[in-house]
Amino acid sequence: xxIEQFDAAIIGAGAGGGVVAMELAAAGLRVVLFDRxxxxxxxxxxxxxxxDSQEPxxxxxxxxxxxxxxxxxxxxxxxxxxxxxxxxxxxxxSLAWCVGGGTLSYQALAWRFHPxxxxxxxLYGAIPKSTVEDYPLTYxxxxxxxxxxxxxxxxxxxxxxPPRSKPYPMPPQPDNKEAETLFPxxxxxxxxxxxxxxxxxxxxxxxxxxxxRCANCLSYGCEVxxxxxxxxxxxxxxxxxxxxxxxxQTFVREITVDASGWPTGVVFRDASGHWQELRAKVxxxxxxxxxxxxLLLNSKSKWFPDGIGNRYDQVGRxxxxxxxxxxxxxxxxxxGDALGPGPSYAAEFQFxxxxxxxxxxxxxxxxxxxxxxVNTVPRxxxxxxxxxxxxxxxxxxxxxxxxxxxxxxxxxxxxxxVDVDPEVRDAYGVRVSRITHRTHAWNARQQEWFxxxxxxxxxxxxxxxxxHGRIVSEHAGGIGQHQCGSCRMGADPKNSVADRTGRVHDVxxxxxxxxxxxxxxxxSNPSLTIQGLAFWxxxxxxxxxxxxxxxx
Amino acid sequence: MSEGLPISxxxxxxVRREFLHRCAICAGVAAFPSAWAGLAVAAQHAHGTQAATxxxxxxxxxxxxxxxxxxxxxxxxxxxxDEDPGAKWAGVVHYIDLGLAGDLKxxxxxxxxxxxxxxxxxxxxxxxSFAELEFATQTKILDNLEQDDTRExxxxxxxxxFQLVRRHTMKASSAIPSTAATAR
Numbered sequence: 001x002x003i004e005q006f007d008a009a010i011i012g013a014g015a016g017g018g019v020v021a022m023e024l025a026a027a028g029l030r031v032v033l034f035d036r037x038x039x040x041x042x043x044x045x046x047x048x049x050x051x052d053s054q055e056p057x058x059x060x061x062x063x064x065x066x067x068x069x070x071x072x073x074x075x076x077x078x079x080x081x082x083x084x085x086x087x088x089x090x091x092x093x094s095l096a097w098c099v100g101g102g103t104l105s106y107q108a109l110a111w112r113f114h115p116x117x118x119x120x121x122x123l124y125g126a127i128p129k130s131t132v133e134d135y136p137l138t139y140x141x142x143x144x145x146x147x148x149x150x151x152x153x154x155x156x157x158x159x160x161x162p163p164r165s166k167p168y169p170m171p172p173q174p175d176n177k178e179a180e181t182l183f184p185x186x187x188x189x190x191x192x193x194x195x196x197x198x199x200x201x202x203x204x205x206x207x208x209x210x211x212x213r214c215a216n217c218l219s220y221g222c223e224v225x226x227x228x229x230x231x232x233x234x235x236x237x238x239x240x241x242x243x244x245x246x247x248x249q250t251f252v253r254e255i256t257v258d259a260s261g262w263p264t265g266v267v268f269r270d271a272s273g274h275w276q277e278l279r280a281k282v283x284x285x286x287x288x289x290x291x292x293x294x295l296l297l298n299s300k301s302k303w304f305p306d307g308i309g310n311r312y313d314q315v316g317r318x319x320x321x322x323x324x325x326x327x328x329x330x331x332x333x334x335x336g337d338a339l340g341p342g343p344s345y346a347a348e349f350q351f352x353x354x355x356x357x358x359x360x361x362x363x364x365x366x367x368x369x370x371x372x373x374v375n376t377v378p379r380x381x382x383x384x385x386x387x388x389x390x391x392x393x394x395x396x397x398x399x400x401x402x403x404x405x406x407x408x409x410x411x412x413x414x415x416x417x418v419d420v421d422p423e424v425r426d427a428y429g430v431r432v433s434r435i436t437h438r439t440h441a442w443n444a445r446q447q448e449w450f451x452x453x454x455x456x457x458x459x460x461x462x463x464x465x466x467x468h469g470r471i472v473s474e475h476a477g478g479i480g481q482h483q484c485g486s487c488r489m490g491a492d493p494k495n496s497v498a499d500r501t502g503r504v505h506d507v508x509x510x511x512x513x514x515x516x517x518x519x520x521x522x523x524s525n526p527s528l529t530i531q532g533l534a535f536w537x538x539x540x541x542x543x544x545x546x547x548x549x550x551x552x
Numbered sequence: 553m554s555e556g557l558p559i560s561x562x563x564x565x566x567v568r569r570e571f572l573h574r575c576a577i578c579a580g581v582a583a584f585p586s587a588w589a590g591l592a593v594a595a596q597h598a599h600g601t602q603a604a605t606x607x608x609x610x611x612x613x614x615x616x617x618x619x620x621x622x623x624x625x626x627x628x629x630x631x632x633x634d635e636d637p638g639a640k641w642a643g644v645v646h647y648i649d650l651g652l653a654g655d656l657k658x659x660x661x662x663x664x665x666x667x668x669x670x671x672x673x674x675x676x677x678x679x680x681s682f683a684e685l686e687f688a689t690q691t692k693i694l695d696n697l698e699q700d701d702t703r704e705x706x707x708x709x710x711x712x713x714f715q716l717v718r719r720h721t722m723k724a725s726s727a728i729p730s731t732a733a734t735a736r
Binding site: 047048049050057059369370371373374375385386387388390391392395 | 629630631632634636638655691694718719721722723726727728729
């Protein structure tokens, strides 16, 4: 049987890979887009808390993957032994495995990073115990690609901090009851609240209907495709060109190289369980910050004895995330309703606040679904975890509480890494990702600062009392869904994996196009930055293709 | 592991009608439905028959009548009836029973060991079964069970058993179902 040939193979159909597929196919390249998980349709989505969500309490396991038999290993520090963890454990650091990736079941907050994010080292110098660097590109260079992502994906919102060249393509969602409570209180405090940017339609947009305002955004698929996941936006556009083949439920094991060390394609396990090879002139790795390093490190040859892109032992290092946490306010009046999408209030505190470098953003919600409420809304001291007091508390405060999140900048901490476990393999015999992770000490400082601000807002809004989680400095645990930085872009091959165009240093036809590429997590959700960078990387791939340098 | 539960089209229809009916009642009482009143009904997708024939006995698939009585009493302690329905009314024990007969079978050893621990702790204070005791006495026993690290034979501890029943009770009494999901 002859081996299939494509111009480009994209591994991972999530936030980044979907964008690259559309851009390369639109430029005339023949593209194969792989994803490890399923390709879900609108008819697959429902509102059952026990069956349809990505939450750990789903009775069938995570709805959008990874499946319950997958494993990774985790350790807090490099000198500790790693233990095997499953997707139900936080240490697994899961992100949905499906076409659309995390964008299928995310809350769709679509922030632009503050311009200072791109210059963290210049602004703060060498941060203790951190390997922080500046991005090798500026906010001003990325701005047109942010705008393109907002229009191609479909984002609603109103302008806030970062300078912008175009207005949002859609106005914000209508206010819900929480917005009516929080906006006046924030203004009384002298803040400048705004409606958060959401990759959700607020009006009919490019053939998709306006959001129906159900409460099932976070952790659910959208049954009307109002949520602008890559699965219903850029990926269908890529397929429409006739040049993009989508291969769901297909696991890519390694990137192959020829006798001269030139990457030539991939080895994959197809949906029917057969291992195959495929040739591609350009290879784009976009499998997430925990799976992309695994693929590169498992791609060993005499030319790349430690894995592709790992000449300076950088693949998987610098992995980190922004740190988000919640503060809850409890009121003597009804302050909530059942109207989605949820986030309806935001405020930004970045780079200009004394004592809190660099800061982050604040926003309300998420969905007020009953099992989620009893599983995640904390109780004050004296309220038991079961019985009459328990029941009375949740009955009394179900509609009378507000969940406010803050998200602060993360920093690449020395010692943190995603690599491959030397011993543990998956069901196919492929070595799994090993996570080594603690949060950086600056996370806790920023969190403490934010908690006082959030509590002030909730009190101003009339909260009778507030509760927040314990803040732990250098917290040992997994990396959340905002995982990033594990194949970061940088000018120096000795402390980064890819150059400013996303191309792996010293490997002309392999590119990174997911959160792995992000040099620094902004103090907010990363999806729009992943997508802006994916448009940026795509443009450079197309330019290189047309120039003839990528044709092998 | 899956926790899917079988339910017939007829049952699904009854659950849905009852759910909508209850929501309508609640909406008439207050601007928003009281969380537990509406939500407890939702859990009936676990068995589906109680809404239509509340007095008809429902056969258990896995639990013995004695085991079912104990578990029902524990769940009622976790979500007790007051002005709104509790776990017994919501039929949480049927969610657990059907689960243990099917996709929750991996938890059978925890339930078996835990029920033994419960019986031991009950015997320390009474000759009656746990389900026959006064509500306040049951509460005291569960306070002990929740802190109990003793294992009967090599099985789960009382604490592990109680946390599992609590988790299943939360799922069965508060999760919002949908007909699409229960059909899977």
